[in-house]
Amino acid sequence: MRKKSFKAESKRLLDLMINSIYTNRDIFLREIISNASDAVDKLHYISLTDESVRERSADLGIFISVDKENHTLTVSDNGIGMDEKELEENLGTIAKSGSLAFKSQLDNTEDADIIGQFGVGFYSAFMVADKVTVITRKYNSDTSLKWTSEGCDGYTVEECQKDTFGTDIIMSIKPDSDEEKYSQFLERYTIEGLIKQYSDYIRYPIKMEVETTKNTAPEGEEPKYEKVREIKTLNSMVPIWARPKSEASDEDCAEYYKSKFMDFSDPLLTIRQNADGLVSYKAMLFVPSKVPYGYFTKDFEKGLQLYSSGVLIMDKCEQLLPDHFRFVKGVVDTADLSLNISRELLQNDRQLKVIAGGIEKKIKSELKKTMDNEPEKYAEFWKNFGIQIKYGVVSDYGIYKDAVIDLLVFRSSLNNGLTSLKDYVLRMPENQQYIYYLSGESAEKISQLPQAELCRDKGYEILYLTDDVDEFVISGIGKFQEKEFKSVDAEDSGLVSEDEKKALEETRETNKELCEFVKAAIGDEIASCVISEKLKSKPVFISVLGPVTLEMEKYFSLMPDDGNPKPKAEKVLELNPDHAVFKALKSAFETDKEKAQKIAKVLHCNARLIAGLPIENPVEFSDIIAEILAD
Ligand code: ADP
Numbered sequence: 035m036r037k038k039s040f041k042a043e044s045k046r047l048l049d050l051m052i053n054s055i056y057t058n059r060d061i062f063l064r065e066i067i068s069n070a071s072d073a074v075d076k077l078h079y080i081s082l083t084d085e086s087v088r089e090r091s092a093d094l095g096i097f098i099s100v101d102k103e104n105h106t107l108t109v110s111d112n113g114i115g116m117d118e119k120e121l122e123e124n125l126g127t128i129a130k131s132g133s134l135a136f137k138s139q140l141d142n143t144e145d146a147d148i149i150g151q152f153g154v155g156f157y158s159a160f161m162v163a164d165k166v167t168v169i170t171r172k173y174n175s176d177t178s179l180k181w182t183s184e185g186c187d188g189y190t191v192e193e194c195q196k197d198t199f200g201t202d203i204i205m206s207i208k209p210d211s212d213e214e215k216y217s218q219f220l221e222r223y224t225i226e227g228l229i230k231q232y233s234d235y236i237r238y239p240i241k242m243e244v245e246t247t248k249n250t251a252p253e254g255e256e257p258k259y260e261k262v263r264e265i266k267t268l269n270s271m272v273p274i275w276a277r278p279k280s281e282a283s284d285e286d287c288a289e290y291y292k293s294k295f296m297d298f299s300d301p302l303l304t305i306r307q308n309a310d311g312l313v314s315y316k317a318m319l320f321v322p323s324k325v326p327y328g329y330f331t332k333d334f335e336k337g338l339q340l341y342s343s344g345v346l347i348m349d350k351c352e353q354l355l356p357d358h359f360r361f362v363k364g365v366v367d368t369a370d371l372s373l374n375i376s377r378e379l380l381q382n383d384r385q386l387k388v389i390a391g392g393i394e395k396k397i398k399s400e401l402k403k404t405m406d407n408e409p410e411k412y413a414e415f416w417k418n419f420g421i422q423i424k425y426g427v428v429s430d431y432g433i434y435k436d437a438v439i440d441l442l443v444f445r446s447s448l449n450n451g452l453t454s455l456k457d458y459v460l461r462m463p464e465n466q467q468y469i470y471y472l473s474g475e476s477a478e479k480i481s482q483l484p485q486a487e488l489c490r491d492k493g494y495e496i497l498y499l500t501d502d503v504d505e506f507v508i509s510g511i512g513k514f515q516e517k518e519f520k521s522v523d524a525e526d527s528g529l530v531s532e533d534e535k536k537a538l539e540e541t542r543e544t545n546k547e548l549c550e551f552v553k554a555a556i557g558d559e560i561a562s563c564v565i566s567e568k569l570k571s572k573p574v575f576i577s578v579l580g581p582v583t584l585e586m587e588k589y590f591s592l593m594p595d596d597g598n599p600k601p602k603a604e605k606v607l608e609l610n611p612d613h614a615v616f617k618a619l620k621s622a623f624e625t626d627k628e629k630a631q632k633i634a635k636v637l638h639c640n641a642r643l644i645a646g647l648p649i650e651n652p653v654e655f656s657d658i659i660a661e662i663l664a665d
Contacts, residue, residue, distance in 0.1 A: 037188045038122075038188050038191070040188060040189065060231075061232065062159050063229070064293055065293075066203050067229070067232075067240060068294070070111035070201070071111075071236045071237070073201060074096065074113035074114075075237075075346045077094065077112070077113045077114045077199070078346075079346060087173070094113070095111070095238045095240070096236070096239070096240045097241050098110075098242040099243065100220050100242075104206075105207050105209075106205060106206050107163075107207055107219055108203065108204045110200065110201070110203075111201055113201065115171045115172040115173055115201055116201065117172040121168070121170065121191055125181055125183075125189070159203065162207055162208060162216055163205035163207055163208060164185065165183070165184045165206040166203065166204070166206070167180060167182045167202075167206075168180070168202070169181075169194060169201070170196070170200070171199050171201075175199075177193060178194050178195060179193060180193070180194040207220055222244055222245075225242065230269070231289075232293065234274075235270075235272065235290060236269050237273050239267040239271060240268045241267050242265070242268055243265055243266075244263070245262070246261070246264060246266075247260070247262075248261075273365075273367070274287060274290045275306070275318035287301075287304045287306075287318065287320075288301060291363070295320065295322075295364075297326070299323045301323060302322065302323035302415055303400060303404060303415070304319075304320055305318070305320070305364075306318050307319070309389075311392070313385045314369060315389050315392070317338075317366045317393055318364050319338070319364035319396070320362065320363045321361065321419075322363065324418065325418045325419070336352050337355060338354040338362070338364050338366050338393075339365045340354065340368075340371075341365060341367040342368060347371070351366070353386055353387075353390055354366055354389065355390070355393070356426075358422055358423055358426030358434055358437070359422075361419045362397055366389060371383065398437065398441065401415070402441065405441065405443065409451060409452070412443070412452070413452055416452060421503065424503050425503065426438035427439065427507045428510045435510060442455060442507070444498060445497075445500065446497050447481060447486065447490055447495050448461070448495050455511075455514045458497065459515050459517060462517075463494070466494050468518050468528055469518070469519045470489055470494055470495070470496045470497065470520055470522050470527070471497040471508060471522070472485070472523070473499040473500075473504065473583060475646050477498045480499075483575065484569055484570075484573075484610075484644065485522050485575050485577070485608075488522075488529055488568045489522045489529055494529075496522055499585075502589050505583060523575070523577040523578070525579075529568065538567045541565050541611050548619070549609070550563075551627075551634070552607065552637075555630075555631040555635060556607065556634060559605065559638070559650065560606065560607045560638065561604045561606055562607070563606070563607040563609065565611050566608030566610055568608065570610075572613070572644075573609070574607060574608060574610065574637045574638075574640060575641050575644060576645045576647075577608050578605060578606065579606060580603070580604040582604070583603055584647065586601065587647075588646065607638055607641060609637070615637065619633045632658045632661070635654070635658060636659065
């Protein structure tokens, strides 16, 4: 027998478990029982195809025993068990689901209070035990193994004797200290309470031998009360999703979610569905209140747990969730799937498709309800997963567009909140033809753009597009309720009346030479200079011709250099003919060309600054400003 060390991260986690002043030690039992239940689930699944197991499957369950003399609490299961390799992998390292998420949390915080608010798994036993012994025998194996550890300095594995398949977790409970009465975990009362609180829904019986006082006299005779020992089942065994709402409070569901799906925060939304139609199923779904660990990496696997008549068929059934709802976690239970269906066949199963359709509709309607009734909650959701919904519009050539369009919200010029497209259209004045938008870095910056003024003055609301993907989303939508989208600075924005256009033509004609002069002074950085109809109080701004917008140019400029020229927006410098600076420019153009050139350059730099673009030659810009100021 050789002593082995834990992997580095495991050691750190163990250390925190053992030494933390963490107060919610209770959850250790939930974690150990949850592992036992998973192990039984796995054997149950095998029993569907293996007759020898099936014979025993009626007895599958979890057993709790207390040995007060030796100060141990034991959780046993007759599930799948572990072989040597699995023991090493599962209990010697933190490489598994919940523990991994936990580890990422550890990297960010030393706050002991966070520990254990979510699934920290097997190691949580060390919060109450100073020694843990695991005795296990894998299904269909002749070898039994004993794993022992007293904490950080490592563990040992040796062969031992065990007659049945499954696992015993023997926890040597710590002696009582001033702060904590560990011996309570050896009391029936505490154990029963913890199981009711955290593990009631476990689908297998959690049994314990208990002492009760009973009338042992035959009927009709004088009652005779005696202490007897009997096996009691401590949990109701009704899975939480199968219970009526009155018996599964939101808190219960949140508790279940946290322990089952490795989150430390309550879910933002809990969605329950009890469908009785073409296919009957029960679903309990959760929208996380935070972005799950690794969510935006390719390693993230979407999917729902799929149960068929109480048997776990698949841990992450991806066919049940469309990509645009891949953040949803939860469980689906149906009696209508054939149990011995293979996983490959399941992919094409018609019933499964019907369920997936029903679930998608339900998620959508619940999100919509939240949007309408609890805008702040929806804003929270949007902050985390809005981008996923937006991808739903543009991905796969827009085939999911209609499914998600009602869930889109944008910041707008109206106020600080978010608006749906439907509400935007409802507010449109009768004479407003298009849905207007403007792109930029942030709502604050966009609201100050010169080109927004005219639109706002007319009383037209502007959608503020601040995500890289937003412009693609808008073009992906095409039209909403027959209304086209228009960028406020588009040439054909419809913001200028025919009369105004006519007057503009004249002004443009009169100032043709001046504009050509400005273009020449600035050079290739702009495609042209024009007299603008879109400015009210500000002197200049940059608009764009062609398909590459300013936001796209900024986006491309951040991409790594691959040797090819990066796409640039074709920029137009637009001048406000009614502004005092324009008048100064004009008079300089007539009398002092050198000065006119300087004014042109400063105006151009100003326009770039407002648009959030860098200035190519800041020294020259600064020199000219200094000169003008000193004049
Ligand atoms: P998690 O449950 O999040 O994967 P744990 O640390 O609780 O993390 O457990 C690690 C792994 O150890 C489990 O995934 C499982 O494979 C194995 N394991 C733990 N307890 C048991 C058990 N009672 N029977 C069989 N395997 C178990």
